[in-house]
Amino acid sequence: MGKAVIKAADSAGLNLIPMSFGCAEEAGKTVEVCGKEIKVHGPSDRESVLASVFREHPNMIVVDYTVPDAVNSNAELYCNVGVPFVMGTTGGDRDRLYKTVEDSNLYAVISPQMGKQVVAFLAAMEIMAEQFPGAFSGYSLKVMESHQSSKLDTSGTAKAVISCFKKLGVSFDMDQIQMIRDPEQQMEMVGVPEEHLSGHAFHLYHLSSPDETVSFEFQHNVCGRSIYAEGTVDAVLFLAKKIQQKADQRVYNMIDVLHEGSMR
Template sequence: AAQGPAIMVNSCTGKMGHATAEAVVRAGLTLVPYSLTGESEAVAVGNVGVSGIPVELVGPEKRQQAIEKIKSEYPDLVLIDYTLPSVLNGNALFYCDNKLPFVMGTTGGDRDKLLADVKASGNYAVIAPNMGKQIVAFQTMMELMAEQFPGCFTGYKLHVAESHQRTKVDTSGTAKAVVKSLNKMGLPYTEEDIEKVRTVDEQVGRMGVPEQWVDAGHAFHTYTVTSPDGSVVLEFKHNVCGREVYAEGTVDAAIFLHRQVKAGAEQRLYNMIDVLSAGAMR
């Protein structure tokens, strides 16, 4: 049998879920051949292939029954959730009720409730809106800079532009978090000030997104800090094409979480900074 936990990815029908399931297989871990999904999809599609493994789709109606069977078959189980903001709170409760450690990559939903539910249950979880370790390391560095040098950019101006696939309607969560750090460095700026770049011309021309990644999933961010007279410019950038960086980080988080469960760690709720701080990267 493979080393490490068996991993169930919900939902393998989604873009992130599928990429993460592939990363699980690449890592040599056991991919549980079942995946939770929406009811209509479970009925209409039946199963989905991941790196040649047929994964059976399970809708909400049959999930309790299915999870009991899966638990007995794979006692060392870690769940990964990449679903929808509208279902993540219900999914988290389901995982907690079944005492299954999980990695929550889905963004949105009611975040306060999510944290409160996990804490109340005593379940183990890694919850992070960004599983890309390298990007999280950058984000953390910005926060450390804010703590070390508060007000270091006082009087300077900030401009933030983020580019994602056109279907993304909300503002990048990572950009919002970095702006919070920049605020502490003396740069007044609100979430609403962040420029959302969603047209192909600007994405390719101004942001430098390679054409094949315009619709295939990209996350480009540029933070420009300028002195009042324009004689000093600092530019911070993090540009990601595709989903692999998140998928790989998610697998690291799952392996880390499994280790914490095995060790009976006192801390039960983690984020990606905890994974980074533990040096838990392959």
């Protein structure tokens, strides 16, 4: 995701600050990413380094694509320093995440799904759930989601879509989600192209009526990461605008970005 965001940011004319954070073993290293030299800092000095860079670049916005275990500590870091951020990482304690950011009064875009078109689909699902509660009462639901093997947690998008189906009257437990992470199964069962095994998101939601005479399927398949990177850049531009306007609302999601019409 870092590489994809760098490419999308370049295309949008954004200025990249060549620094990142990593584990203690990576501290002090310089890595080349998309032709740019990125300095990696370790966990021990990350707050002082981030604060120093933020003083030098007061218009900076941090983009976070890490791992679920880092979500809450990273958000606390950004809030302590006061630097606005776009959080595309899924997982972590989401209630604690939102409370941390809201208590700090910091500007942020937080979304488990950064792909613009997928977000629009999710927004449509939420509208349907709000306006037609119970429309699928009695229906059974099967959910399959396939992601690259490095994705450690269940898809946040799948959870959000399932929440909409539950409002529509469907009974479903999150542990019923079929998570596919094995590359062979992904190619044979799901139909993921081999060249996209390292970066994809295939989701299938299948609804059946109680007597199985009626069925509905909702599906969205994503190969690669460009869709998320482009959405991330839109979120950065949106957040910069809100900061400049000194907007009263501080915490946003990608649906807010869509409503604003901030799509390049």
